[in-house]
Amino acid sequence: MPENFTPVSVQQIEELLKWTLSENKTLTVKGRGGKTGFGHLMETDCTVSLEKLSGILNYDPAELVMQALPGTPLDEIEAALSANNQHLAFEPMRLGQLYNTHAESGSIGGTFMANLSGPRRFKAGAARDHILGIKAVNGRGQAYQSGGMVIKNVTGYDMSKLLTGSWGTLSIITEVIFKVLPAPQTSQSLCVLNQQPEAALALMTKLAQSPHDISGLAYLPGDLSKHYLHYDGIDDDTSLTMIRLEGSVLSVAERLKSVMRLIPHKWRTETMQQEASQQLWTSIRDVSVFTIFGNTPVIMKLSIPPAAATAITDFIKASAGVHWYMDAAGGWLWISMPEVLATTLIPGIRQKVAMHGGSAVLYSAIEKIKKTVGIFSPQPAALVALNKRIKESFDPGNILNPGRLGLV
Amino acid sequence: MPKPDPAIIAGRQALIHALQRLVSDEQLITDQSSLRVYETDGLSAYRQLPMLVVLPDSTQQVAEILKICSEMHTKVVPRGAGTSLSGGALPLEDGIVLGLGKFNKILDIDYDNRCVVVQSGVTNLAITDAVKQRGFYYAPDPSSQIACTIGGNVSENAGGVHCLKYGLTSNNILGLEIVLINGEILRLGGKHMDMEAYDLLGIITGSEGLLGVVTEVTVRILPDPETVRAMLLGFPSNETAAVCVGEIISQGIIPAGIEMMDKLAIEATEDFCQAGYPLDCESLLIVELDGPAAEVNQLIEQVSSIATECHATSIKVSQTEAERIRFWTGRKAAFPAIGRISPDYYCMDGTIPRKQLPHVLARMAEMSKIYGLRIANVFHAGDGNLHPLILYDANNPGELEQAEAFGTDILRLCVEVGGVLTGEHGVGIEKRDLMSEVFSEQDLQQQLRVKCAFDPDGYLNPGKVFPTLHRCAELGKLHVHHGKLAFPDIPRF
Known part of the structure; x- marks a missing residue:
């Protein structure tokens, strides 16, 4: 009996799922396998990979819409867009390095199933904000579609959004349609040196409230920044507050002046070199800034009201071996911690997050830790039950990525 | 509409008694003449008196009302301001209208987190009004924004003239409080960007009141752009104007809005409110550009030259804020202007x-x-x-x-x-009966199964969106024969 399936058509996926359901088997669903480290370890009977359902089906730059098969490599999508001066505005992160999956870019299907985004999140949204339509096969082996090729559409429920971020637990997608946008002509970053977290957060807040259309606001404490510092006369443990502006050359130059006026003179501010800033934003996006500590097995991502960021960093700063940085103007905190602390620290962090409202997702850990604390924060019973009913409405036999999210 | 159930209509008095224990007399509308106010919405060709109208003033009351209705098998039509243009708030003869007019408070304006928490009956424009003195606004701006409620905006995923650049309602909300038909109160998202588990914010937005009753909304607010200017571009035909729209976007420009009006609309509007529209053209584009002054000026030049290449007959750029607003006055008055002719x-x-x-x-x-x-x-x-x-x-x-x-x-x-x-x-x-033009039976069944996850008995806003109603039990069945599901061959590929 085959254990690995690589379907080449929707019909094969329908057949596979009907068979899986009738035989009481279970499936691990992956695009190109770039994000298999997310969620609980699954022990399923078979694996289905969508790598052969690959290719761009429809791309007309003037329509700002692209239609692609789910297994299309994200790199291929981004290259096609780039050739037309367009991009995915939600700046999807790459998880290849975090999950050690040969640094591969993953697939466009996986990008949506994981609802990826990047530093531009607070301005441009996440994958969920760019999905327009989807074709999929549910856990009964029935193909269905939702949405379409147009930017504005309220015809029926927004199933595409519900599937986005579902990590392959609701359906196997067979096509995605998404919005694309003109890429900025240029990008310019500033860094403010040596701010304490409170001062950095205050500055990021002020800038996010400004009309200068800033597309990146991140803060790296001194323990993380040293690899990226190339300025004379500063210490190794100097923190970096990063500010990114994107747009036309003229617009960026104008806004840069306006932004400089908002930064109090007492802070030393440097304009970053193109290449260095590019590299740093990529590291922030992909959570690879933690790699300077070598093996950092436990990583979580908090999405919080930005004003709560320092309350949470204050809470974790006393723990040895814990590192963190802020992205998305303080709306995100990425935290890495040693395994020995995880099972006590994570519930504490989640309690703190719950006080302010927010989410705290475990991105990386050994299964033992994942089992103890869960991938997601504990949720109220009514919400747990609703998530379970939604899962059943797509996948009554619980055959698709069973247990991956710990929701059922 | 679904056939009214005489037994439910006969039980009206019992329902009134049950609701009287929950709400004050002033919150319960039962007499014919007062019910008339609720008989229709923005799609006024359709009218139907509801059994009664209840106007709760707290989430707890909504929960208790829904619980009673589901226990008494009574259908519920939620209603914000009743501005729906698709009949979303059309009452049912054997159902109640749950009016959210008393949910009119702005609960929290939080500039540090760039969001506002409001009750669902607050109007769209009231949000912007509440934050504009600090230089912020709420982006989605449907034409009915002076009257329509944010709860209704969530239920319809309302857009407006600025969604090309700033997105729809679903891209501009962070959190919701909803009440399920069984009375459960759920808080989804909050003041943060990413919610855990399934994207319930995403599925509820645009669900037309069929999944839950929205009682509170947290919206994202944006800082006002530094400069906003509008252009009026006149064209010799609708076709040339349409080509120009495509050209602007092809050249990498995303204006804050691009609106189009044809000759009949231009003339009716100009006659109605003298917005200064050119009358010597067949088609008009209003292009709004926003951002830093230097960028906006540059974009105006670019758009002007694209328009010229597309055979524009006139190009007018707003020189003052008052003039920009006048350009929009015409567009926003277009519907009443047509109503006059x-x-x-x-x-x-x-x-x-x-x-x-x-x-x-x-x-x-x-x-x-x-x-x-x-x-x-x-x-x-x-x-x-x-x-x-x-x-x-x-x-x-x-x-x-x-x-x-x-x-x-x-x-x-x-x-x-x-x-x-x-x-x-x-x-x-x-458009309910046209759904099968877009969706197959299988597409619709999956949507209905999601409906069943929220409202298994179909009490919330039935008769809307879906052309045929199925029983959830039937939809949920796995067809088992001889103790086993139909046995397909092992897939061979």
């Missing part, structure tokens, strides 16, 4: 791929001749979201039916060119 009009809402604009506008003009009904076009050209207004006179026998048939043909045309039935007004009852 025709006793009745029927507003459609299809979306099409932008490149199909010239073709679809030409086809609609042909259809207009065939039906003998005039048509005015005022719409969101940048999104490809059409709002053809079909002019008719309901006093002429048969004309309403003709207008509806014309509208249906337009929507079929939208679907034929790769578009959809509705861009922002919702399916409601209006």
Whole structure:
């Protein structure tokens, strides 16, 4: 009996799922396998990979819409867009390095199933904000579609959004349609040196409230920044507050002046070199800034009201071996911690997050830790039950990525 | 609509007694003349008196009312301001209307977190009004923003003239409090960006009141752009204007809004409110650009030269804020202006791929001749979201039916060119029976199964969106034969 399936058509996926359901088997669903480290370890009977359902089906730059098969490599999508001066505005992160999956870019299907985004999140949204339509096969082996090729559409429920971020637990997608946008002509970053977290957060807040259309606001404490510092006369443990502006050359130059006026003179501010800033934003996006500590097995991502960021960093700063940085103007905190602390620290962090409202997702850990604390924060019973009913409405036999999210 | 259940109607008095224990007399409307206020919404061709109207003033009350209704098998139609253009708030003879008018408080304005928490009956414009003195605004701006509620905006995923650049309601909300039909109160998201587990914010937004009752909304607010200027571009034909829209976007420009008006709309509007529109053109584009002053000036130059290449007959750029607002006054008054030149009009809402604009506008003009009904076009050209207004006179026998048939043909045309039935007004009852033009039975069944996860007995807003109702038990069945599911072959590939 085959254990690995690589379907080449929707019909094969329908057949596979009907068979899986009738035989009481279970499936691990992956695009190109770039994000298999997310969620609980699954022990399923078979694996289905969508790598052969690959290719761009429809791309007309003037329509700002692209239609692609789910297994299309994200790199291929981004290259096609780039050739037309367009991009995915939600700046999807790459998880290849975090999950050690040969640094591969993953697939466009996986990008949506994981609802990826990047530093531009607070301005441009996440994958969920760019999905327009989807074709999929549910856990009964029935193909269905939702949405379409147009930017504005309220015809029926927004199933595409519900599937986005579902990590392959609701359906196997067979096509995605998404919005694309003109890429900025240029990008310019500033860094403010040596701010304490409170001062950095205050500055990021002020800038996010400004009309200068800033597309990146991140803060790296001194323990993380040293690899990226190339300025004379500063210490190794100097923190970096990063500010990114994107747009036309003229617009960026104008806004840069306006932004400089908002930064109090007492802070030393440097304009970053193109290449260095590019590299740093990529590291922030992909959570690879933690790699300077070598093996950092436990990583979580908090999405919080930005004003709560320092309350949470204050809470974790006393723990040895814990590192963190802020992205998305303080709306995100990425935290890495040693395994020995995880099972006590994570519930504490989640309690703190719950006080302010927010989410705290475990991105990386050994299964033992994942089992103890869960991938997601504990949720109220009514919400747990609703998530379970939604899962059943797509996948009554619980055959698709069973247990991956710990929701059922 | 679903056939009214006489047993439910007969139990009206018992329902009133049960509700009287929960709410004050002033919150319960039962007499015929007062119920009349609620008999229709923005789709006024359809009318129906509800059994009664209840106006809760707290989430707890909503929860208790829903619980009672589900225990007494009574249908519930949630209602915000009743501005739906698709009949989303049309009452049912054997159902109650749950009016959210008392949910009118702004609960928290939080500039540090760039969000506002409001009760669901707060109007769209009231949010912007509450934060504008600090230089912020709430981006989605449907034409009815002065009256429509944010809860209704969530239920319909409302758009407006700025969604090309700033997105729809679903892209601008962070959190919701909803009440399920069984009385459970759920808080989803909050002041943060990413929610855990399934994207319930995403599925509830645009669900037309069929999944839960929205009682509180947390919206994202944005800082006002430094400079905003609008341009009026006149064209010799609808086709040339449509080509220009595509050219602007092809050159990497995303204006804050691109609106289009055809000759009939321009003339009616200019006559009505003197917005300064050129009268020597067949088609008009309003292009709004925002950002830093230098960038906006540069974009105006670019758009001007694109428009010239596209044979624009006139180009006018707003020189002052007052002038910019005047440009928009015309657009925003377009519907009432059409109302002045025709006793009745029927507003459609299809979306099409932008490149199909010239073709679809030409086809609609042909259809207009065939039906003998005039048509005015005022719409969101940048999104490809059409709002053809079909002019008719309901006093002429048969004309309403003709207008509806014309509208249906337009929507079929939208679907034929790769578009959809509705861009922002919702399916409601209006387009319900056209859903099968877009979706297969299997597509609809999966949507209905999601409905069942929220409302297994179908008490919330039944008769809207879906052409046929199925029992959840039937939808949920796995067809088992001889103790086993049908046995397909092992897939061989």
